[in-house]
Amino acid sequence: MTRTYDLLVLGAGPACHPAARRCREAGWSVAIIESGPLGGVCPHTGCNPKKVLMAAVEAVSAARHLAGKGLSGEPAVDWQALMAFKRGFTSPIDASIEKSYAQAGIDIIRGRGVFTGSNTIAVDATEYTGKKILIAVGARPRRFDFPGSDRLDTSDTFLDRDALPKCLAFIGGGFIAFELAHIAKFCGGKEVAIITHGDAFLRNFDQDAVSRLVDATRALGIDARLNAPVSSITQSPEGLRIEAPGASLTCDMAVNAAGRPAAIDDLDLEAAGVTHTKRGITVSPYLQTANPDIYAAGDCLDAPYALTPTADLESKTAGHNMLTGNTLPIDRRGTPSVLFTQPPLGMAGLTEAQCRARDIPYEKKEYDLADAFPWKRLGETVGYSKILTAPDTGRILGAHILGHDAEEIINAIALAMRNNLPAKALADAIWAYPTCGYYLRYMV
CATH class of the missing domain: 3.50.50.60 (FAD/NAD(P)-binding domain)
Structure with missing residues (x-):
């Protein structure tokens, strides 16, 4: 029946x-x-468990930034306890x-x-x-068909491992690869690599912000490689052997992080x-x-x-x-996206490349967040913002924030975008001081 x-x-x-x-x-x-x-x-197996693990990453990162500035020593990550917490x-x-x-x-x-x-x-x-x-x-998870692709783990299995491997490779160049690589490195991974077949990382994000994040990622000791399509994965006595042009390596765990x-x-x-x-x-x-x-x-x-x-x-x-009966069209205006790395990267609206490709006039304002008080007091060394506005109305076309609290700052900007508020409204608002949000007046 x-x-x-x-x-x-x-x-x-x-x-x-x-x-x-x-x-x-x-x-x-x-x-x-x-x-x-x-x-x-x-x-x-996604947002929530990743963010729980990221709490430990944030603590380690904060301690490192304040080393010699009033703090000594570094928190030790207990992966098993962290996994139990998750x-x-x-x-x-x-x-x-x-x-x-x-x-x-x-x-x-x-x-x-x-x-x-x-x-x-x-x-x-x-x-x-x-x-x-x-x-x-x-x-x-995306499926691969190269020899040995069945040896790839997924982000699901990485986020539920009882023990963290010492050597890890993440195949992909987007959200999943960068977030998991940062978790692995901060939580005790000795050798961590990001390998992508493409010629750019994080294509959906502003590439000026991405270049700064990639530099910060490499400074952590993460090996980030472009133009390296994986041709095979084989099991060797030393571990998994990944073959890719100019990027062959051996690791304990290889993760399919190439999007979904x-x-x-x-x-x-x-x-x-x-x-x-x-x-x-x-x-x-x-x-x-x-x-x-x-x-x-x-x-x-x-x-x-x-x-x-x-x-x-x-x-x-x-x-x-x-x-x-179909009375409400979808309205995705002011949708924020956040990459939870260290530092985090947030965006809403268009990138500069998209504005140019669509012949959309824009004005650009860039700001060095790492040189501003809320970030300097934390010992942060990487911070950047780029705001794109319409020359005629002053409305925000795109916003790109790299640095501590980027996820909350982009939420405020996305709210303004969804409600068609001009950038001036953010500049004129009364913000608590000294907070990261207060510096929106300088970013816009």
Whole structure:
């Protein structure tokens, strides 16, 4: 027998929750289909555990910067204790979410769903019908096909290791590679390398800020290599042998950190009439797919961002539009992105290269944060900001912050951007002193 719901959600991560809740509160029958832990990557093997481990990194980094300036000695990282602390956050999540959904009257169906028709999904031998369906399956680690690629670990396994290897290599040049490499190095990794096939690191970020971060990364002792596509990984008596042009090395652990494409290959989207590109599912501004009864949200989309906050926003928008009949287009203005390295790098809006490519007029203001009091008092030696504004309105087109508290500063700037406030509004605001935020008056 086929069971029918008003809403079926494929995936139980951040892109599921708001839509499922909103539709259930409106009186719809709702079921969520999930083959993995409830909550998705972010709380289990992504943002949250990474940030817990980063707390130790921040403490070590702060102590190093203040060495000889009133502090002596350096905190020692106990990886096993740190991992136990992390598991205190991650272990209860699945059961807690399951209980919360049960209390809300939302059914959980455990298993991988596959489309069998325009409104039907099979989970093992059981078929379910959804009057509306939300695809929120997120993303998965990128697959490689070079010899020995099966020897690669993923960020998931790195973030749950009982012991930290002494020699690690991260294959990739983006978010995951840099954040995990910094964690590994600060927490006791003796030899840490970042290897990418491309000719630039962190392509989505402003490259003037990136060049300063890469210099800081190399100064930590992290070997960051460009133009080094991996051709093979073999097991040798000394460890894993990674072969790449000009970048061959041996390590204890090699991690696939090359980004995460949409996890849609096995859904049989064609059976449902849902179109997609290599980047993900194609949707309208209302998050509706080519099938009018199916919506999509989160990292499985062909969309500008693959972030937890945008997944949440997209889910809220999709839920609203399923209930109202497409009355609210998605609005991602003022979306901040943060790379949690030491120092962190935050951005919102356009880069200078994007402005030039799109022929968008802009004015630029750069500022040396490392020479300003809030950063100097911490012994920081790397800090930089670049703000791009529209010459006619003064509105912020793009903001790029490298240094301590970058994540909070970019939040304030992103809020101004989302509300169409000019840069002058930040300069004229009354900020607590002496704080990092106070120096927005000089950055803009």
